[in-house]
Amino acid sequence: MAVATDQFQFVRQLVQTRTAIVLGEDKKYLVDSRLAPLARDLGFGDADAVVQHLRRVPNLALEQRILEALTTNETLWFRDRQPFEALASHVLPQLVQRNAATRQLRIWSAACSSGQEIYSLAMLLDEQFPELRNHWHVDLFGTDFCTEMVTRATEGLYSTLEVNRGLPASLLVRYFDREGANWRLKPHVRSRARFGTMNLAGPWPPMSAFDLVLMRNVLIYFDVPTKERLLKAAGNQLAPGGYVLLGAAETAVGLCTDLTPVRLGDAVFYSAKGPRS
């Protein structure tokens, strides 16, 4: 059954309030198709049933899953071009110079999904900072709430649909090997990254400081107190001179006084205030 008008309007309102994305009046079919797999997973008959359930029994976790199904495009290489350009032209040269004595670079992708973000960085580093290939310890660490995503990221195996998403063809042929209908990242790129499960909303395990914390497009899923807590924690996780990067539509301004926005190239990064920076 197609999603009823009531349910559709509820979802439109929810998406707009929580993500500022406006679903057009003609996107009912999209709600049907994107929520159908979620409905199946949760044992509901269809999209309409799962939305009806949420309306009857408000549930933040379910709300998030619905939002995620409707809005996420996280399986994208080099997602949003500006931050990657800024990383290549400003941030990484700065970090590499700053860490020249220790020859260590530590980067954390805090919601790594199936690994595209951290592997995009691995390719960028390999292409543009070849001096790091030898005699440097580069730690690219990805964590995700979802175990399945962590497994997928570790495997580094992607479908054609996935490699079509934002990955320049020149990098596809250089860094991937075809395996049947799929594409696997070459071992020398895969081996540069490590992955683990972690719930950002829960207590964080002890971790060493990072030069760069990528926490992009995660905050939208949390309420304001949690956002504040996560931003503060991300700031505390920074090595001196390090940066936090948020999603293109996200900001720490008004949520976290420990972080100071810094415009580098065409992107905004956040540095930690106080003695750490």
Next chain:
Amino acid sequence: MRALVVDDSRAMRTILTRILRRAGVDEVSEASDGKDAIARLDGAALPDFMLVDWNMPNMNGLELVGALRHHPQWRGITIVMVTTESEQSQIVRALAAGAHEYVIKPFEEESLIEKLAILGFGLQETLADGTEPMGQEAYSP
């Protein structure tokens, strides 16, 4: 912004044209093979970019790319191959011949917009359906 879509499948041309129009490309023309594309380029206002299928009668996509790259007026046109040819060696060949980007069919609407963005054509991103990959070749020409 102007684009030329070159594909021998009429259904595929229609899909690609619709995607480009929806993303804000002002003018989209269509050609059914390489020869037809060259005939359409001759004397007309040049497109900013072309979407080119590989396997077509008369003149295939790779031959078309080669012809464009050796033509003084046309060599500057940006070319994105949109094709079912997915062998690594084929992608390398297309890039070596002068294609700028490569989209393997089937693909999602966003992928095409993203590839064009890589090449500096900032188009309007739409919240796409995400369920029906395009270019499964289930369409009749």
